[in-house]
Amino acid sequence: MNKNKRYLLALFLIVSSFTSKADESELNPAVIKECERITNKLASVDLQDCLDNRLDQAKGYSSEGAPILHKDYLPVPGRLPLGRVLLVGGIHGDEYSSVSIVFKWMKTLDEFHSGLFHWRILPLLNPDGLLRKKSQRMNTNGVDLNRNFPMSDWSNATHDYWENVTKRNPRRFPGIAALSESETQWLVHEINEFKPDVIVAVHAPHGIIDYDGPKNGPYKLGRLYLNLLGTYPGSLGNYAGIQMKIPVVTIELPYAGIMPKPAEVAHIWRDLVSWLSKNIITEKDASPPG
Numbered sequence: 222m223n224k225n226k227r228y229l230l231a232l233f234l235i236v237s238s239f240t241s242k243a244d245e246s247e248l249n250p251a252v253i254k255e256c257e258r259i260t261n262k263l264a265s266v267d268l269q270d271c272l273d274n275r276l277d278q279a280k281g282y283s284s285e286g287a288p289i290l291h292k293d294y295l296p297v298p299g300r301l302p303l304g305r306v307l308l309v310g311g312i313h314g315d316e317y318s319s320v321s322i323v324f325k326w327m328k329t330l331d332e333f334h335s336g337l338f339h340w341r342i343l344p345l346l347n348p349d350g351l352l353r354k355k356s357q358r359m360n361t362n363g364v365d366l367n368r369n370f371p372m373s374d375w376s377n378a379t380h381d382y383w384e385n386v387t388k389r390n391p392r393r394f395p396g397i398a399a400l401s402e403s404e405t406q407w408l409v410h411e412i413n414e415f416k417p418d419v420i421v422a423v424h425a426p427h428g429i430i431d432y433d434g435p436k437n438g439p440y441k442l443g444r445l446y447l448n449l450l451g452t453y454p455g456s457l458g459n460y461a462g463i464q465m466k467i468p469v470v471t472i473e474l475p476y477a478g479i480m481p482k483p484a485e486v487a488h489i490w491r492d493l494v495s496w497l498s499k500n501i502i503t504e505k506d507a508s509p510p511g
């Protein structure tokens with residue numbers, strides 16, 4: 222931890238001890254340690270902001286045993302949320318902007334969460350890939366997590382693709398079996414438990430919106446336009462969007478290492494919330510009134 226961040230952490234602990242903000246969970250040592258590791262890696266995420274997010278240590282762990290942090294923005298009491306949204310960043314460890322932007326959006330939610338949706342947010346699914354000396358797309362076992370989700374005939378479909386299309390590119394290795402990795406196991410568990418109406422996954426650097434699932438995806442979010450890339454075997458879009466029929470919006474930021482400008486970060490968010498408001502369909506919408 223550098224001097225500045227150590228100072229900020231000390232300041233946080235002191236200030237917290239004098240305000241109603243502080244409680245045991247906020248000072249969970251495992252969460253503080255993960256915030257330190259993340260903010261040492263990502264210049265766009267401030268340690269204080271990470272701590273202020275009051276992330277929870279989920280029951281999920283990376284393959285190396287790092288906690289996968291998450292946070293729920295709960296429905297406001299008395300207000301029926303339009304639906305549940307699962308937002309996931311950092312599935313690929315070398316797509317820095319896909320983690321940083323989720324932290325920026327959490328800051329927005331911290332200020333303006335209105336209870337319109339019940340959000341569950343995982344800013345970094347692949348901590349081992351990001352938080353190693355040289356960040357990598359895959360997890361610590363060399364598995365591309367976005368090819369490790371289950372599908373029928375997973376072994377043939379993913380390995381055919383890996384061998385014949387990617388020419389055994391190690392960055393696209395799907396693993397030895399579907400859900401062989403603790404990170405994908407955890408995300409599938411979260412999907413089954415949380416039952417999201419929409420999943421939003423953030424990646425980089427294609428600079429487009431991709432979509433898998435029923436109906437149509439958003440045509441435009443900020444400066445990013447819908448451009449369907451096709452559905453890869455073993456991907457989250459294939460698993461959740463095609464098989465489970467949960468709309469999966471994939472936001473592909475234009476650069477892995479450069480964040481969009483603050484106005485664009487806000488613009489993508491506004492357009493996403495607007496699209497969700499108009500397009501989210503929950504089971505309760507389908508049931509008769511009464």
Ligand SMILES: [Zn+2]
Nearest residue numbers: 313316424425
């Ligand atoms: Zn990616």
